[in-house]
Amino acid sequence: MTSARARSLRRGIALALLLGLWETLARIGWFDPFYAPPPSHVAQVLFELVASGEIWPHLGATATAAFAGLLLGLGLGIGLGFAAALSPRLAELLEPVMILLNAIPRVILAPLFVIWLGIGLASKLALATILVAVLIFFSVYNGIREVDQRLVERVRTLGGGRRVLMREVYIPSVTAWVLGNFKVAVGFAFTGAVVGEFVASSRGLGYLLQFAQTTYNAALTIALIFVIMVFVLLLFALSERLERRLLAWRYS
Amino acid sequence: MLRVSGLTVGYGEDPVIEGIDLEIAAGEFVSLVGPSGSGKTSILRVVTELLVPLAGVVELDAPVRDVGFLFQDDALLPWRTVRENVALGLRIREVPAAAIDEQVEHWLARLGLAGYEGRYPGQLSGGQRKRVAIAQVLALKPRLLLMDEPFASLDAIVRTRITQELLEWVEREHLTVLLVTHDLEEAISASDAVYVLSHGPRATIQARHVVDIPRPRRLLESRRHPTFGPLVQQLWTELSTEPPRR
Structure with missing residues (x-):
């Protein structure tokens, strides 16, 4: 057995033991099922959510907000990052704003977006976008400013001008920085969408979570947390494959 | 091919080099040796x-695009x-x-890189x-080749082999070369003339020595030439002299 398979097996056994212990303690009454329902009950709630089809519109709403926010955030972050790195005057204006936005927990903007944009998709999109855009802005801005000067000089001595430098040095260098943060960006986009729904909405996993919390439904809460975890892990795996494909030179 | 007159370079108040005069004829191989920080690069x-x-003033008998630059790092x-x-x-x-493909194939084969084309x-x-890095620069057919300690990071055997290959190419193509190096033996065995820079700041050219070893040269054999030892000794003495206090 390979060491990776052995490690996976050990983790699986540890998880099964933990769930078994939790199930036993809940069943013999050491855990109050109101606060910590047994895993079997959580699984049943999860099954009902999926089998009844109730989960899909909510998952669809969250995924839409997260993906759209991710794309918009990437576009905005890359655009502003390049603009600031290439224009010192613009950098003077943008950098303090971005530093401030980076320093605060940006999810606190969620109520403001609801006031400005309503409880529909727009406010979730805005939150996901700003979470991603600030992260990507710094990836691009730093990526360009800290580009390896030896490569720049190399291309210049080969006769390359600004356009060639952009194509051969700056864009690949920045791509590496952005892809290095892509997994975090995916997580941020999902966080933005769920938190936005949690604050005010009529659809989405965040909305369901908020509903579960106000009705003190711990089983539903745990089931939803599980759904979100699985979804994000799936996205992480996809992001990693994308990163490995686009940064083949780094992994070779 | 290259004439440098009264060159002064500095990054702050104190010039690193001051009033440098240097001349390289077409087809000449010239080395520049000097202490670290003397401004050779x-x-x-x-x-x-x-x-x-x-x-x-820098005067070049060729457009700057005909100058090839081999950096210290392969970059x-x-x-x-x-x-x-x-x-x-x-x-x-x-x-x-089509011409690019042809050139690339030629240089990869020439430099023993056939089979490595797809590697990073x-x-x-x-x-x-x-x-x-050599193939990248030579594929452009430079008329003047500038080298900044390009092989300093390599072990002695690989370094001698690559330098020898490059030297043969330079001799065959009558390329003009300016090599910056710390290695006195390498400078003498490859060059027609060696310039010695004094200690910086405000480094100047303190000597120019003609190397009278016939071409074509083999690096290791050049070292057995009667003029080689005394010239190494002379360069060593010049470079070991403590700079005067300013």
Whole structure:
């Protein structure tokens, strides 16, 4: 057995033991099922959510907000990052704003977006976008400013001008920085969408979570947390494959 | 081919080099030796327009695009394959694709890199990366080749082998070369003339020595030439002299 398979097996056994212990303690009454329902009950709630089809519109709403926010955030972050790195005057204006936005927990903007944009998709999109855009802005801005000067000089001595430098040095260098943060960006986009729904909405996993919390439904809460975890892990795996494909030179 | 007059370069108040005069005839191989920090690299950077001097004139009998620069670091694009790195300068000059392919094949074969075309620089040894850098520069057919301790990071055997190959190419093609190096023996065994820079700041040319060893040369055999030992000794003495206190 390979060491990776052995490690996976050990983790699986540890998880099964933990769930078994939790199930036993809940069943013999050491855990109050109101606060910590047994895993079997959580699984049943999860099954009902999926089998009844109730989960899909909510998952669809969250995924839409997260993906759209991710794309918009990437576009905005890359655009502003390049603009600031290439224009010192613009950098003077943008950098303090971005530093401030980076320093605060940006999810606190969620109520403001609801006031400005309503409880529909727009406010979730805005939150996901700003979470991603600030992260990507710094990836691009730093990526360009800290580009390896030896490569720049190399291309210049080969006769390359600004356009060639952009194509051969700056864009690949920045791509590496952005892809290095892509997994975090995916997580941020999902966080933005769920938190936005949690604050005010009529659809989405965040909305369901908020509903579960106000009705003190711990089983539903745990089931939803599980759904979100699985979804994000799936996205992480996809992001990693994308990163490995686009940064083949780094992994070779 | 290259004439440098009254060159002064500095990054702050104190010039690193001051009033440098240097001349290289077409087809001549010239080395520049000097203590660390004496500004040797700065001279090459001014010639390639990477650095603007405080004063002085650089006259080149060729457009700057005909100057090839081999850096101390191989500085290959890590995201480009060996083939793409070698082709980079040709692509920048908008050489037709078929001609690029032909040139790249030629240089890869010549420098023993056939079979490595699809690899990335991170997958190569230090010596192989240097060969890629050499191929990248020589594929542009430079008339003046500037080298800034290009093989300093290699072990002695690989370094001697690559330097010998390059020397043979230079002699065959009558290339003009300006080599910056710390290695006195390398400088003498490869060059027609050796310039000695004094200690910086405000380093100046303190001597120019003609190397009277016949060509074509073999690096190791050159070291057995009767003029070799005394010249090494003389350069050593000049470079060991403590700079006067200012």
